[in-house]
Amino acid sequence: MGKVKKRRNISHKNIAPPTGGPSQAEIDDAMEGLDDEVDANDGSTAIDAAVHGKKQVPDFLSGLTNLQGSVREATCVALASFFAGDGTPDKLKMLQKLLHAGLLKKLLPRAVDPSTLVRLHAVGALRNISAFGGLDVSESMTNEDIMTPCIKLVIEYATENLDVKATPHAVPILEQVFALLTNLCESCSLALIQVTHQRHVLLPAMLRSLHLPKQPLLHLETMKLLLVLSDNNPDLIQSLPAELPLTLLQILQAPEHSTKLRLTAIGVAINLPNVLDNAQSVEMLLPVLQSAVAYDPIxxxxxxxxxxxxxxxxxxxxxxxEVYADDxxxxxxxxxxxxxxxxxxxxxxxxxxxxxxxxxxxxxxxANVDSGDVDEWASDDEDGMEAAAQAQGTTEVxxxxxxxxxxxxxxxxxxxxxxxxxxxxxxxxxxxxxxxxxxxxxxxxxxxxxxxxxxxxxxxxxxxxxxxxxxxxxxxxxxxxxxxxxxxxxxxxxxxxxxxxxxxxxxxxxxxxxxxxxxxxxxxxx
Structure with a gap:
């Protein structure tokens, strides 16, 4: 005889993290139970973040400073998961409550935690929060000196002799760091200034990252950061490694690289001096662009x-x-x-x-090429303006x-x-x-x-x-x-x-x- 079986909830959010701490589903449920009557500026605003009952926001954030590495890791995972994806008013409200309760002061040190996994998930959480919170949060992160842990991670992991097998988390951490810096520089001018100031450390490390074989995600995040940094930034352009143009050319001409990476490389290339002034250089970029804009309406x-x-x-x-039974x-x-x-x-x-x-x-x-089609004169150069007006009426323009x-x-x-x-x-x-x-x-x-x-x-x-x-x-x-x-x-x-x-x-x-x-x-x- 057949049995009536209740359908299980198959969401991964309901799976308790093996290292302990709240699951993502519990964090989501907490959003629905927020006490709106509590002052949003109060650091003790309530958040339902525990398995059985409610915790205060400081209690939840205390997981970031817990002596057990597994608890710190689980808290970082919960934060990274919660702020991934599209924003909602409830999530924005929650972010403000966490910020008022000292989120950044407790999360930033976790980027250089003794545990490698805590580092990875902490930087991932910072990356998601920076994208989620936009300008205000990026400025807050910059003011809290987020650059110091980021630079430390880059120096530690983006080395000349990086052994990916010996340090398997090095590449994912670099991916998250470069993506975080990209978000910050896109939103905050102070962050862009600080990253430019650290260019002598960052640029060689980014070039080494581009040379790592079979790391497409790292290559893409590195190239995205280069694209943001090289846009209207003459100080950084002057400091670019001499071998960067050759590296970009190799990426453009290698069919094994994704179209997205090659397009981003083109974005970096056109920011370099004199590239758009050379017809041969422009022609080398065009095949990738034509492939990208190929369009079949049907x-x-x-x-x-x-x-x-x-x-x-x-x-x-x-x-x-999820483990499935046979039936x-x-x-x-x-x-x-x-x-x-x-x-x-x-x-x-x-x-x-x-x-x-x-x-x-x-x-x-x-649009980025100065065509020089507008002549300018000083305000008192009447002779120049009169001659130009006469020439416009008598000669072909x-x-x-x-x-x-x-x-x-x-x-x-x-x-x-x-x-x-x-x-x-x-x-x-x-x-x-x-x-x-x-x-x-x-x-x-x-x-x-x-x-x-x-x-x-x-x-x-x-x-x-x-x-x-x-x-x-x-x-x-x-x-x-x-x-x-x-x-x-x-x-x-x-x-x-x-x-x-x-x-x-x-x-x-x-x-x-x-x-x-x-x-x-x-x-x-x-």
């Missing part, structure tokens, strides 16, 4: 629909250490379905990231074209980017909200790239590339669709989805370029 829509169908299922957690067939099948859904959604998000990053790099390569614009024109980049814009004039219906947001990101990046192409390519390349009058009409159709969605979002009281600033600016720029007429030579709309 395939993209199909993948988007598949991701939408699997989105809700992909948000379910499944246990990685748990239904449960195991459900877990397999969740894993497949997660894979489908992750593939979609990765492809969106690669496409938008490729479009952004193409756009930046055009030539549109200045940068080296990247010349290469892009020769490689016919404009028609391809225009085809992407044309395919996202409207967003397919009946998609999950996050997938719709992904389409909005594709639309903005493609439109910005098209804007810079119309602004910087020669008129000959523009008119040869595609029907510019049709481009103008497509852009206006896209603008109209965005405005309709904007009004719908306002009517539904969704201010986060109602902003159209980036699209508006791009459309206005294209309209300006289309109507601009310097002596009848640079305006292309007729």
């Amino acid at each position: 395939g993209v829509v199909g993948q988007a629909q598949a991701a939408s169908e699997q989105w809700a299922l992909s948000q379910e957690d499944y246990g990685t250490v 748990d067939v239904d449960e195991k099948e459900h877990v397999d379905k969740v894993k497949k859904a997660v894979a489908v959604v992750r593939s979609w998000r990765d492809n969106v990231h690669i496409l938008t990053l490729g479009l952004e790099l193409l756009s930046n390569m055009l 030539c549109r200045p074209v940068s080296v990247p614009a010349q290469v892009f024109g020769a490689q016919n980049i404009l028609p391809h980017v225009y085809s992407i814009v044309q395919s996202v004039v409207t967003v397919p219906a009946h998609l999950a909200a996050p997938v719709v947001d992904d389409f909005a990101a594709i639309r903005e990046r493609a439109l910005n790239c098209l804007t810079n192409l119309t602004a910087h390519l020669s008129v000959a390349d523009l008119t040869r590339g595609c029907d510019l009058n049709q481009v103008f009409r497509v852009v206006l159709a896209l603008y109209a669709d965005v405005q309709v969605k904007h009004e719908e979002s306002k009517a539904m009281f969704q201010p986060d989805q109602a902003s159209t600033g980036d699209v508006d600016a791009a459309v206005y720029a294209i309209v300006f370029e289309s109507l601009r007429d310097d002596g009848g030579k640079t305006g292309w709309l007729r």
Whole structure:
């Protein structure tokens, strides 16, 4: 006879950590039981973090200073897990309570804990908290001197003769440290200044990390940090190792490296001096960019629909250490379905990231070059201004074209980017909200790239590339669709989805370029 069996909760959050301490599910449950009547500025605000009953926030944080390494590790794991993923108002509220209770003063020393595992999870928690908390938290971390433990870890682990087998946690710790520094430098100017000040320690260590074989995650996090540090940072650019350009070239030309890593390497390369002034250098970067922005409208829509169908299922957690009995067939099948859904959604998000990053790099390569098309005079140089005005009326004005614009024109980049814009004039219906947001990101990046192409390519390349009058009409159709969605979002009281600033600016720029007429030579709309 068959038996009625209650379905078990398969979430890994309910699995108690083997080292002790609260499980992630208990931390999540605690969020629902917060006492809102307690002053948020009070360090003793309650948090349900124990297995049986409530603990005070200081009691929970005391796990970070417990004499038992297993308790310190479990507390760091709980913090890292809790602040992973997207933010919610409840989580932000919890973060503020923890900060007021002295979270950073207790968590920062754990980054250099005697236990290697505590170090790993402490830095992971700091990384997640820095991404979760944004500017304010990054500034607080910087003011609490987070750089000192980070630099100590880099010096200790990023050595010339690093033996990955002998120190298996060295690479994961470096990954977390570099990701943490990236978050801090993106959000906090003081952190960027401090990291730049430590460049003589960091840059050689980062170069050694890039040379470690078969460490793709470490390579990517290292390259992301290099990208942030090299952006408009002349002090650091002057201190870059002489072998860095060769290392970047080797990464770009190695097909075994991921597209994401190679694109990030391009971002670093275009920040280096004179790279965009050399046509051969630009041509070497172009194959990776063209591969990244390859776009099949039918395939993209199909993948988007598949991701939408699997989105809700992909948000379910499944246990990685669950032991199934022989008769748990239904449960195991459900877990397999969740894993497949997660894979489908992750593939979609990765492809969106690669496409938008490729479009952004193409756009930046055009925008970051000083074309020198604006002449400036002193306020009292009346003769110079008068001569320029007379010359403008009597001579043909030539549109200045940068080296990247010349290469892009020769490689016919404009028609391809225009085809992407044309395919996202409207967003397919009946998609999950996050997938719709992904389409909005594709639309903005493609439109910005098209804007810079119309602004910087020669008129000959523009008119040869595609029907510019049709481009103008497509852009206006896209603008109209965005405005309709904007009004719908306002009517539904969704201010986060109602902003159209980036699209508006791009459309206005294209309209300006289309109507601009310097002596009848640079305006292309007729």
